[in-house]
Amino acid sequence: MQRRSLLKLGLVSGAVLAVAGGAAVLWRPGIAQGRLTASAREVFASLGYAILQGTLPSEPQARAQAVEGMVERVDVLLQNLPPHVQAELSQLLGLLCTAPGRFGLAGLVPAWADASEAQLQAALEGMRQSGLALRQQAYLGLHEIVGGAYFSDESTWASVGYPGPPIL
Amino acid sequence: MSNFPDPIRAGLERGWKVLGGAHGALPENITCDVAIVGSGAGAGITAELLTRAGLQVVLVEEGPLKSSSNFHQRESEAYPSLYQESASRKTADKGVSILQGRCVGGSTTVNWTSSFRTPEPTLRYWEQHFGLDDFGREALAPYFEQAERRLNISPWLMPPNENNELLRRGADKLGIPSATISRNVKGCWNLGSCGMGCPTNAKQSMLVTTIPAALDQGATLLVETRAEKLVLARGKVQALHCIAVQPNGAPVDAGKPATTIVARHFVLAGGAINSPAVLLRSKAPDPHGRLGTRTFLHPVIMSAAVLAQTVEGWSGAPQSLYTDHFMDTQPIDGPIGFKLESPPLHPVILATTMPGYGQAHADLLAKFPHTHVLLALLRDGFHAEAPGGRVQLRSDGSAVLDYPLTDFVMEGARRALLAMAEIQFAAGAQEVLPVHEMARPCTSWTEAKSAIEALAMKPLLTKVVSAHVMGGCGLAGSEALGVVRPNGVHWQIENLSVHDGSVFPTSVGANPQLSIYGITNRLAQGLAQRLTGKELALA
Numbered sequence: 039m040q041r042r043s044l045l046k047l048g049l050v051s052g053a054v055l056a057v058a059g060g061a062a063v064l065w066r067p068g069i070a071q072g073r074l075t076a077s078a079r080e081v082f083a084s085l086g087y088a089i090l091q092g093t094l095p096s097e098p099q100a101r102a103q104a105v106e107g108m109v110e111r112v113d114v115l116l117q118n119l120p121p122h123v124q125a126e127l128s129q130l131l132g133l134l135c136t137a138p139g140r141f142g143l144a145g146l147v148p149a150w151a152d153a154s155e156a157q158l159q160a161a162l163e164g165m166r167q168s169g170l171a172l173r174q175q176a177y178l179g180l181h182e183i184v185g186g187a188y189f190s191d192e193s194t195w196a197s198v199g200y201p202g203p204p205i206l
Numbered sequence: 207m208s209n210f211p212d213p214i215r216a217g218l219e220r221g222w223k224v225l226g227g228a229h230g231a232l233p234e235n236i237t238c239d240v241a242i243v244g245s246g247a248g249a250g251i252t253a254e255l256l257t258r259a260g261l262q263v264v265l266v267e268e269g270p271l272k273s274s275s276n277f278h279q280r281e282s283e284a285y286p287s288l289y290q291e292s293a294s295r296k297t298a299d300k301g302v303s304i305l306q307g308r309c310v311g312g313s314t315t316v317n318w319t320s321s322f323r324t325p326e327p328t329l330r331y332w333e334q335h336f337g338l339d340d341f342g343r344e345a346l347a348p349y350f351e352q353a354e355r356r357l358n359i360s361p362w363l364m365p366p367n368e369n370n371e372l373l374r375r376g377a378d379k380l381g382i383p384s385a386t387i388s389r390n391v392k393g394c395w396n397l398g399s400c401g402m403g404c405p406t407n408a409k410q411s412m413l414v415t416t417i418p419a420a421l422d423q424g425a426t427l428l429v430e431t432r433a434e435k436l437v438l439a440r441g442k443v444q445a446l447h448c449i450a451v452q453p454n455g456a457p458v459d460a461g462k463p464a465t466t467i468v469a470r471h472f473v474l475a476g477g478a479i480n481s482p483a484v485l486l487r488s489k490a491p492d493p494h495g496r497l498g499t500r501t502f503l504h505p506v507i508m509s510a511a512v513l514a515q516t517v518e519g520w521s522g523a524p525q526s527l528y529t530d531h532f533m534d535t536q537p538i539d540g541p542i543g544f545k546l547e548s549p550p551l552h553p554v555i556l557a558t559t560m561p562g563y564g565q566a567h568a569d570l571l572a573k574f575p576h577t578h579v580l581l582a583l584l585r586d587g588f589h590a591e592a593p594g595g596r597v598q599l600r601s602d603g604s605a606v607l608d609y610p611l612t613d614f615v616m617e618g619a620r621r622a623l624l625a626m627a628e629i630q631f632a633a634g635a636q637e638v639l640p641v642h643e644m645a646r647p648c649t650s651w652t653e654a655k656s657a658i659e660a661l662a663m664k665p666l667l668t669k670v671v672s673a674h675v676m677g678g679c680g681l682a683g684s685e686a687l688g689v690v691r692p693n694g695v696h697w698q699i700e701n702l703s704v705h706d707g708s709v710f711p712t713s714v715g716a717n718p719q720l721s722i723y724g725i726t727n728r729l730a731q732g733l734a735q736r737l738t739g740k741e742l743a744l745a
Contacts, residue, residue: 088563088564089563089564089567090563090568091563091564091565091568092564092565092566092567092568092569093567093568093571093572111282115286115292117454118286118292118453118454119291119292119294119454120291120292120454120455120456120604121454121455121456121602121604122600122602122604123291123292123294124454155564159563159564162563166643166667167643167644171299171666174666174667175299175300175666178300178666179300181558181563182294182303182558185554185557185558185567186554186557186558188557189553189554189556189557190281190282190553190554191282192280194553195553197571197572198553198556198557198571198572198574199572199574199575200520200552200553200574200575203278203279203280203397203399203520204279204397204521206209206210206395206405206406
């Protein structure tokens with residue numbers, strides 16, 4: 039049953055990769071045994087720096103910790119997602135972890151960890167304005183996961199002036 | 207620790223029959239009078255009435271049993287445990303995000319308490335187009351009155367929070383009438399945390415009203431249990447197969463039915479999307495191709511404003527004021543009308559809703575305490591170009607709603623963005639941001655007007671959400687026009703009824719909970735009468 043949905047996204051992604059000039063690629067799922075793979079964690083960390091720039095703490099160590107905390111929470115929240123959403127996310131992350139996928143879907147040339155904030159933000163802009171629904175959907179999905187995971191923790195609330203729920 | 211009594215824990219201690227998950231293994235076979243799928247608005251009303259009529263009732267709920275002791279007013283806990291698909295349910299093309307409950311009490315456990323009777327123009331449309339002759343205002347009034355008494359529904363008398371007051375202030379300036387929303391609360395603490403489960407049990411959801419009443423009368427509740435498939439033969443449901451599910455909805459034991467329920471009558475009340483999906487999985491007869499079609503969302507469009515004063519949209523009753531000006535001033539079957547309300551604001555929902563990334567996004571979020579949001583519910587289903595969506599099954603049998611956002615609907619979205627921005631500037635907004643990927647904050651109505659007129663109103667660029675799923679098993683006076691008869695019984699399956707929001711032939715044109723309570727109250731009274739000969743009223 040999973041195979042069919044895999045093939046469906048595979049076809050579309052294949053088309054994206056072909057457009058990007060990518061040949062046949064070997065890719066591995068971004069989620070293994072219900073956890074983010076190391077490469078998928080890198081994708082989320084880079085996205086975190088780019089999406090949350092301006093919101094993250096400015097001090098480098100606190101900043102790194104805040105991003106690490108967000109990635110940790112993504113890892114937990116994905117376990118709550120139903121199987122079909124997990125499967126889709128796993129494919130998306132798997133593709134983003136390959137060079138042709140990264141270029142075809144995100145329009146990003148350097149590896150995630152090597153990309154500058156400006157390069158990452160240009161990639162995000164390209165995705166959200168893309169004429170290709172798949173790239174827009176990927177942008178919106180990643181934006182939702184990163185923002186949701188970051189602000190689900192109360193350590194982040196003060197940065198936006200939210201005092202937390204009233205104590206009863 | 208919560209200092210509030212927890213009526214659910216007290217009930218469990220009294221010996222309520224609750225099984226599934228940590229509450230106990232599911233029995234292989236269950237025989238009862240009536241099996242109800244779901245535990246939300248329609249299921250709760252039906253369960254209370256049928257148990258009072260002396261019937262043995264079993265409720266099947268896919269989500270967990272959570273109660274006030276678990277409700278800590280935190281999005282991080284509420285979304286994964288109380289909402290369908292961890293509050294990330296989407297339409298097939300991901301153009302609309304859907305908030306729908308998935309827990310005991312269904313969406314009533316997490317909704318924002320807005321209570322409206324079904325608007326009269328909607329009822330007239332149902333009569334004219336779907337042959338529902340006995341669904342007029344007068345005919346339904348007693349059923350609404352009973353639901354209002356049972357659930358303490360009355361106009362909200364406390365002063366509105368600033369987020370709502372701004373709607374009234376702006377509307378007043380423009381000569382647009384606004385009014386107070388009725389809410390189903392008793393002793394409300396005015397916290398603003400309704401969407402995360404009411405921690406004080408003030409919200410009169412099904413979780414603390416009809417479900418406890420049914421359990422006290424001996425009903426059985428199966429939780430973390432999904433109604434998988436009806437076994438159909440000779441025009442009747444012979445049995446219902448259920449499977450045990452994990453917290454994320456994955457089967458505990460793939461492919462194996464955990465429980466088979468045999469009953470005289472079956473009631474589907476799993477909500478629009480899930481109720482049609484049970485019928486689709488069961489390959490229910492559908493000679494006129496109606497099943498799962500005409501599923502409506504009240505697509506929601508949003509406009510965010512920044513005020514000089516603090517707004518603190520997280521605090522105080524959500525949605526206490528509204529205006530129907532943009533529905534009442536145009537024909538129901540003309541350009542799509544919309545209702546305006548002010549939603550509650552919390553960090554996760556705000557951060558994921560506000561468009562953009564980096565500094566621009568950070569700048570929006572930094573103004574959170576001064577942020578005011580209006581939303582527009584678009585009234586879909588009354589025009590050929592707003593035909594709603596269609597529930598389909600994925601290859602794993604899970605449900606997905608294909609809902610194309612037509613140009614007709616998206617032009618309504620543009621008018622809604624214009625109307626909201628004008629009201630927000632009239633209320634004193636310093637800036638207004640139409641919630642759209644390509645929009646930028648505007649500092650005057652003139653600027654906003656030309657910016658909104660130039661926006662590409664496309665899905666995936668325009669933020670569209672929904673908390674109201676309706677239709678898919680429509681009521682109709684003749685077989686060709688719907689899935690169920692005016693009494694809620696399936697046109698082709700004699701011992702099967704549908705009692706939830708999926709029976710509406712169009713969207714409601716108002717927050718639907720009271721429409722579901724009132725109409726399923728009538729359907730359930732009729733069912734109780736047919737099964738037992740007893741005449742009952744909800745209150």
